Amino acid sequence: MNKTKKMVFLSLLVGMAVVIHIIEGQIPVLFPGVKLGLANIISLFALLVLGWKEALVIVVLRTIISSIYGGGFSVFLFSIVGGLLSNIVMIILYKFFKDGISISSISVCGAIFHNIGQLFVAAVYIQDFKIYIYLPVLLISGVITGFFVGVSVKFLCYHFKDMFAKERRRDDL
Amino acid sequence: MKKGDKIVLMTVLALLVVSFLSVIIYRISYKGKALNAKIIQNQKVLVEVDLEKIDEPKEWMVKGEEGHYNIIRVEKGRIRFIEANCPDLVCVHTGWLSQPGDIAVCMPHNVLVKIEGEKEELDEISY
Numbered sequence: 216m217n218k219t220k221k222m223v224f225l226s227l228l229v230g231m232a233v234v235i236h237i238i239e240g241q242i243p244v245l246f247p248g249v250k251l252g253l254a255n256i257i258s259l260f261a262l263l264v265l266g267w268k269e270a271l272v273i274v275v276l277r278t279i280i281s282s283i284y285g286g287g288f289s290v291f292l293f294s295i296v297g298g299l300l301s302n303i304v305m306i307i308l309y310k311f312f313k314d315g316i317s318i319s320s321i322s323v324c325g326a327i328f329h330n331i332g333q334l335f336v337a338a339v340y341i342q343d344f345k346i347y348i349y350l351p352v353l354l355i356s357g358v359i360t361g362f363f364v365g366v367s368v369k370f371l372c373y374h375f376k377d378m379f380a381k382e383r384r385r386d387d388l
Numbered sequence: 389m390k391k392g393d394k395i396v397l398m399t400v401l402a403l404l405v406v407s408f409l410s411v412i413i414y415r416i417s418y419k420g421k422a423l424n425a426k427i428i429q430n431q432k433v434l435v436e437v438d439l440e441k442i443d444e445p446k447e448w449m450v451k452g453e454e455g456h457y458n459i460i461r462v463e464k465g466r467i468r469f470i471e472a473n474c475p476d477l478v479c480v481h482t483g484w485l486s487q488p489g490d491i492a493v494c495m496p497h498n499v500l501v502k503i504e505g506e507k508e509e510l511d512e513i514s515y
Contacts, residue, residue, distance in 0.1 A: 240476070289496050290475065308392075316392030324396060327403075337493060341500050342431055345491050348414065350407045358400060 216382060225261075225269055232257040232277040237284060249356045252326050252364055258302055259322055259368045264375060267306040274298045293336050300332035301325040318372075319365030326361030327354060418488035425467045425485070427460055429499045439465050439486075439503070456497045467501055469494065 216224065236254040244250065254277060262270035278298050282291035305325040308316060330353040338344045423439035429450055442464050450458045458479065459471040466486040469479040472494055479494035479501075491502040 287475075287496060289498070293495060312392050315390050316396065317390055320390075320393045320396040323400065327400065337495060340495065341428075341493055341498065343491070343500065343502070345489065345502065346493060347407075348411050348489065348491065351404065351411055354400070354404050354407060 221265070225265070225272065228257050228261055229273050229276045229280070232273055233280045233284070236277060236281045244356075246352050246356065249353065250360075252329065252357075252360045255301070255322060255325060255329070255361075255364050256367050256371065258298075259305060259318070259325065259364065260371050260375075262302075262305060262309055263318070263368065263372055264379065267310065270302055270306065271299075274302050289340065292340075293333055296336045297329040297333040301329035304328040317365070318369050319362050322365035322368065323358055323361035326357035326364065330354065330357050414489055415487070421488050423465060423486075423488060424504045425462065425501060426504060427499070427501050429497075431498075437462060437467075439467060450497075450499050452497045452499070458494055458497055458499050460501060467503070468492065469501065472497070 232254045235257065239251050239253045242251060257277075258270050258274050261273050275295070275298075278291060278295045282288075282294065302325065305321050308321045308324055330350070334347055334350060334353065338346050425435075425437050425439050426433050427435040427448065427450065429452065434450060435448060439462065442462050445461060445463045447462070447470070448460045450460065452458075455473070457471075457473055458469055461468055461470045466484045468484045469482065469492055472479055474494050474496040476496065479492050479499070482492040485492055485501060485503050488503050491500060493500040
């Protein structure tokens, strides 16, 4: 992919991530504070097909843009720490243990670290580490949502494979 | 299932067990103590009530900057956020708090309600 194409593709992914992030905020969930983490689909997809730098760019841009739309500084701080932590964990897992681990497991780890990071920010912000009593519930939800995000990313990659194959052929010509 | 998946699974299970156990221990250590609720805004305690001594339901409005508000309702033995104008409404959805150690937080407005087992410090001085 050349530079312009890559940039356009990246911006499209950021746009999608922002829209997913905003929509998922409106979906009611069983337990307060639990989120589906659907925006993670885009980050993980970017990590798999573009690379780790692009994945980080997408997370940072997505967080900034979506906290402009709704929320404020505290919400921004809250989600950027969770997002960065989860992405760094996923990047490390993917870069070093790619052959021994499935995409679903990577995404489960990402979701769990997202929750741990968010709870950490919340605990520091309110100066009360008792908020960690929410951890068990968030762990369970992280495993469930992370697994389904992993499955969706697998499907997404499968369907994008043709597109990238065509792309490469065109570049070769 | 690959090898890495098994390691992830084991780690997650261990983490789950540890966190569940610590929550259970935490609950047990608070059991049977008085229900003292605190409403805290920006790390400052605004209101402190003994939930068992509340006979009539009561409501407080906690006002913050830029028109932020949270309304907190107290009934006998329980307390909750009933209304707020924060974007995510996590505090309201947390529902009733009725056990020592329960906590509800409104992150955007930095308001939290928690139930503690006993009044800190003062009781010890009065001995």
